[in-house]
Amino acid sequence: TKPCAGFVKLSGLLLATLFSWYLGYFLSALVSEEVLSASITNLQDIGKKPVIRAPAPKRQKCDHWSPCAPGSYAYRVLSGGGKEKLAKICFEDELLISEAKGNVGRGINIAIVNYTSNQLCIAFTDHSAEMVAFIENAPQGSLLFMVTHDDGSTRLKNDAKQVVEKLGSKEIKNMKFRSSWAFVAAKGFKLPDNIQKEKINHSDKNNRYGGWPAEIQIEGCIPRNLI
Numbered sequence: 001t002k003p004c005a006g007f008v009k010l011s012g013l014l015l016a017t018l019f020s021w022y023l024g025y026f027l028s029a030l031v032s033e034e035v036l037s038a039s040i041t042n043l044q045d046i047g048k049k050p051v052i053r054a055p056a057p058k059r060q061k062c063d064h065w066s067p068c069a070p071g072s073y074a075y076r077v078l079s080g081g082g083k084e085k086l087a088k089i090c091f092e093d094e095l096l097i098s099e100a101k102g103n104v105g106r107g108i109n110i111a112i113v114n115y116t117s118n119q120l121c122i123a124f125t126d127h128s129a130e131m132v133a134f135i136e137n138a139p140q141g142s143l144l145f146m147v148t149h150d151d152g153s154t155r156l157k158n159d160a161k162q163v164v165e166k167l168g169s170k171e172i173k174n175m176k177f178r179s180s181w182a183f184v185a186a187k188g189f190k191l192p193d194n195i196q197k198e199k200i201n202h203s204d205k206n207n208r209y210g211g212w213p214a215e216i217q218i219e220g221c222i223p224r225n226l227i
């Protein structure tokens with residue numbers, strides 16, 4: 001079976017909504033505080049109730065603190081934490097893998113996105129030989145997001161490590177029992193050097209989860225013009 005047979009396309013509606021948030025952000029940024037307070041004074045002067053309310057805090061795609069530049073994709077990959085917090089993979093504000101979607105599994109979770117069309121491809125959760133086939137079958141021009149929940153090391157074999165290393169991972173060979181690990185890679189093109197691509201944190205019996213993994217994350221913006 002083809003790994004990308006079940007593509008789901010981001011709907012135009014969703015994109016339009018995201019775009020209008022973005023526009024709202026810029027419009028409100030254009031109205032400086034001086035203009036705001038000046039217009040409040042004016043309104044008070046003519047004896048009318050000011051109608052201007054403080055703008056609601058802007059929520060950015062994938063809960064970033066600041067928005068990605070136009071012409072780039074937002075991503076955030078968050079590993080599981082403790083026993084309760086499940087891993088998440090967010091891309092363009094879509095949760096590809098999450099507890100709510102019910103597709104997080106113990107081990108290494110992988111999501112593949114068609115970089116050109118922004119089509120989302122499957123979630124996969126296992127760490128056996130299937131993982132090698134899954135990664136090798138990912139088409140050229142894909143983004144691959146990977147993240148651990150609970151333990152991703154025990155069933156991780158050398159061939160799988162090599163495949164992930166070939167995608168640019170420097171940490172896959174350092175995975176230990178219940179290490180947290182988050183990784184993004186591109187197949188068939190190169191990601192910029194200056195974006196977050198990989199993090200690992202080894203479990204520690206003295207951590208706040210008593211030896212369960214501590215959550216780690218990578219996030220950033222991927223330009224859309226790399227191919």
Ligand SMILES: *[C@@H]1O[C@H](CO)[C@@H](O)[C@H](O)[C@H]1NC(C)=O
Pocket residue numbers: 004114115116117118119139
């Ligand atoms: C990815 O999307 C592009 C543009 O829509 C399309 O031409 C290409 O066939 C897609 N790749 C796969 C593997 O579906």
Ligand SMILES: *[C@@H]1O[C@H](CO)[C@@H](O)[C@H](O)[C@H]1NC(C)=O
Pocket residue numbers: 200201202207208214
């Ligand atoms: C790993 O997590 C612990 C907290 O659980 C933290 O103190 C430590 O700095 C983290 N290490 C890295 C490399 O992020």
